[in-house]
Amino acid sequence: MKRLWLSVLFVAFGLFASAQTPLSEAQSNEIIASLTETASSMQTMQCRFVQSKTMAMLAEPSVAEGKMYFASPDRLRWEYVKPYAFALVVNGERIVKVTDGKAEVLDGNSGRMYQGITSMIMGSASGKKLFDTTAFDIVLYDDSTCWKAEMTPKRRDMKRMFNQLVFHFDKKTKIIDHVEFIGSGGDVTLIRFEEMKLNGVIDNDIFKE
Numbered sequence: 001m002k003r004l005w006l007s008v009l010f011v012a013f014g015l016f017a018s019a020q021t022p023l024s025e026a027q028s029n030e031i032i033a034s035l036t037e038t039a040s041s042m043q044t045m046q047c048r049f050v051q052s053k054t055m056a057m058l059a060e061p062s063v064a065e066g067k068m069y070f071a072s073p074d075r076l077r078w079e080y081v082k083p084y085a086f087a088l089v090v091n092g093e094r095i096v097k098v099t100d101g102k103a104e105v106l107d108g109n110s111g112r113m114y115q116g117i118t119s120m121i122m123g124s125a126s127g128k129k130l131f132d133t134t135a136f137d138i139v140l141y142d143d144s145t146c147w148k149a150e151m152t153p154k155r156r157d158m159k160r161m162f163n164q165l166v167f168h169f170d171k172k173t174k175i176i177d178h179v180e181f182i183g184s185g186g187d188v189t190l191i192r193f194e195e196m197k198l199n200g201v202i203d204n205d206i207f208k209e
Contacts, residue, residue, distance in 0.1 A: 047196040
């Protein structure tokens with residue numbers, strides 16, 4: 001019986017190890033090209049999202065829900081609806097923060113900070129501009145039903161916010177399924193995208209504030 005359990009453990013360990021083996025450079029390049037092609041053909045995306053943040057100081061994760069609207073090339077509405085009301089609306093270079101129905105146009109340092117955040121959101125949602133090797137060290141894995149891209153920031157400003165970003169792309173749709181932001185202090189933010197609709201009509205008023 002003891003030998004049987006040892007055999008099971010060795011097999012399980014072998015499966016785990018193989019699942020965590022990075023893909024080869026050739027495999028990675030092929031997958032990146034395929035994901036990039038899919039993203040480039042995307043004109044619009046809309047979905048729900050569920051965001052869960054785990055922090056050492058909190059006994060339970062904090063959870064928020066919202067809606068995301070994206071229209072190529074540079075329009076985005078990222079809106080929290082639960083448990084608070086907050087939105088970031090991007091229309092070209094114009095960024096508006098909406099808190100409890102009150103809109104504020106962002107510029108200067110605040111604008112640049114939110115521009116970085118919204119760029120990551122758009123990248124997370126659409127898969128575009130994710131595989132920039134000048135900004136990230138990137139390692140790809142075959143993770144069951146998803147391709148997993150572990151991205152370690154190179155830039156100092158990004159390192160101050162994140163230790164690592166982990167993107168999971170659904171193999172069938174080649175679209176982002178969920179993303180993890182691992183903070184420099186160890187906090188982990190997980191965002192799952194649900195009820196995704198691609199290339200549908202989105203009212204232009206969605207991006208106006």
